[in-house]
Amino acid sequence: MFDQEFTISKETQRVYNIIEEMNEGDAVFIDWAFDPTLQAELLPMAEQTIKQCLDKKLRIFIYYPYVTGISLGENLLVNIKKEDKYKNIENGVEFIHLGYLPIDVDMMLFSSYSDFKSTFGKEGKIFRGIKTMDDIKYIMSISGSDHTESYIVLQKRFGFKLGVGVTAVIGPDFVPYLQTGQLDGMLFGLRGAAEYEKLRVRHGADKIYNQKADKGLASLSLSQIVMFLFIGIGNFIYFYERKHKQKT
Amino acid sequence: MKKEIPILIGFFATIGWYLEFFFAGTFFENWKMFFTTGFRSVAIVGLLVGVVNVLRVNYSRIKYNNDRWYSIYQMSIIFLMVILASLRGVSPGTPFDAMYTFGFIPLDATVFSLLAFYVASASYRSFKIKSIESAFLLVAAILIMLSKMPLGEAMWSKIPAIGEWIMDGPTSAGKRAILFGAYLGGLTMMIRIAFGLEKSHLSD
Numbered sequence: 001m002f003d004q005e006f007t008i009s010k011e012t013q014r015v016y017n018i019i020e021e022m023n024e025g026d027a028v029f030i031d032w033a034f035d036p037t038l039q040a041e042l043l044p045m046a047e048q049t050i051k052q053c054l055d056k057k058l059r060i061f062i063y064y065p066y067v068t069g070i071s072l073g074e075n076l077l078v079n080i081k082k083e084d085k086y087k088n089i090e091n092g093v094e095f096i097h098l099g100y101l102p103i104d105v106d107m108m109l110f111s112s113y114s115d116f117k118s119t120f121g122k123e124g125k126i127f128r129g130i131k132t133m134d135d136i137k138y139i140m141s142i143s144g145s146d147h148t149e150s151y152i153v154l155q156k157r158f159g160f161k162l163g164v165g166v167t168a169v170i171g172p173d174f175v176p177y178l179q180t181g182q183l184d185g186m187l188f189g190l191r192g193a194a195e196y197e198k199l200r201v202r203h204g205a206d207k208i209y210n211q212k213a214d215k216g217l218a219s220l221s222l223s224q225i226v227m228f229l230f231i232g233i234g235n236f237i238y239f240y241e242r243k244h245k246q247k248t
Numbered sequence: 249m250k251k252e253i254p255i256l257i258g259f260f261a262t263i264g265w266y267l268e269f270f271f272a273g274t275f276f277e278n279w280k281m282f283f284t285t286g287f288r289s290v291a292i293v294g295l296l297v298g299v300v301n302v303l304r305v306n307y308s309r310i311k312y313n314n315d316r317w318y319s320i321y322q323m324s325i326i327f328l329m330v331i332l333a334s335l336r337g338v339s340p341g342t343p344f345d346a347m348y349t350f351g352f353i354p355l356d357a358t359v360f361s362l363l364a365f366y367v368a369s370a371s372y373r374s375f376k377i378k379s380i381e382s383a384f385l386l387v388a389a390i391l392i393m394l395s396k397m398p399l400g401e402a403m404w405s406k407i408p409a410i411g412e413w414i415m416d417g418p419t420s421a422g423k424r425a426i427l428f429g430a431y432l433g434g435l436t437m438m439i440r441i442a443f444g445l446e447k448s449h450l451s452d
Binding site for chain 1: 269288338339340341345348349352353356357359360364367368369371372373375376377378386390393394396397398399401402408412415416419420423424427
C-alpha cells in the first residue's frame, strides 16, 4: 500500500537544477530557520541540499537565525561525515556553521558594504574570495514560518538565486512568489523533501542514506487517511442529527 | 521631551530605511548599518532582560508558591545547561549536546506532534458541509491533501495536476489579495509611525 510512486513537481526540479548548474567553488548560503519541532519535514530537505552541494564541490555557509536549531545542524553534518563518501569534509573548508545572530534576518548580512566574514566573526579557508553578501550565488532558506519573506524582499535587489524549503502548512504562502519569479524553486512539505530525495537517488545518490522523507510519507498518508475517516464520520453524524431534528 | 525624542528617532529611522531601499548608496548604507547595529544591541539586551525575568519569576514562585516543583525543575535545567555549556562547550559529543539530543529534541518534537491530534479533532468537528461554501472548502481540502500524498496519485494520475491548479489559481489569487491588503496596511502604519500619529509603540 505504501510502496510509493510519485511524480516530481516542477518546483522541486528547479531547486535541484539550480545547484546542478552551479560551478565548483560557488558559495551557497543555507538559512537554517527551524528547530526540532519541524525536523520531520525540514531536516531531510537540509540534508539533501547539503549533500548535493558537497557532491558539486560548492562552499556551504550555514546560518542559524534560531538558536535552538544550531545543534541540530551540527549533528546533521556529523552524521553526514559518517558516510564514506563525505568522510573527508571539514568544517571551515567545505562547509561552515556561521552560528546565530540575535535578530531574525540581520539586514547587515545583505549589505554590499559590510564584510561577510567579520559579520559572523568566523575564520576559515572557505571564506576565500567572499567579501560581501554579493559573492553568494544561491540562498536556500529552510523554514516553517514567514521568515523567508525577508529574503524575498531583498532578492531582486541583490540578484541572488533564492530557493526555499518550507512546511506544507506555510507552503501556499510562497506560491505567488514562485509565479512572479522571485523564488527560483521550492520544496513543499514532506512530499517536496521526498521528491528531492528521489531526484538525488535517480542521479546516483545512495538510496540507503537518502530516503528519510520517503519513509515519512507512509505515516503522512496514513494520518491523512485517518483525517478523511474523521471528516466522513463528522459529516455522517451531522446529517444524521439534522435529519433526526427535522423529524422531531 | 519624553515623547518627542522617540517620535523624532522613529521619523528619521523610518524615512531613512524607506528611502534606502530605492536609493542605494553610501549615505543610506551607513544609515542602515547604524540602525542595524542598534537593533542588534537592543536584541542582546533583550536576551539579558529575558533571562533575568525568567530567574526572577521562578525565584518568587519557589519562595512563595506551593506549586514550586515546576519552577525548581525549570531552574535546575537552565543552570545545568549553562554550566555544561560553560565547562565543556556546545559542540557535538559534549554533555550539553547530549542533553539537547536526548532531552530537548524529543520533547520539542513531541509537543509539536500533539498538533496532529488537534488537527484530527478539528477535521471531525469543523469540516462539515453546512453550506455551499463549506462544501467547496471541503472538496478543495481533500483534493489538496490527496495531491500531496502518493496514495492520491495512485488513485488517479490527474490528482497532482488538480492540486497544482488549486494552489496556482484560486489559492494564489486569494493569497495575493491578502498580501496586498496586509502590505498596504503596513505602509499606512509606517507613515503613521513616521509622522508621530501612531504612538502605541511608545506605550501611549
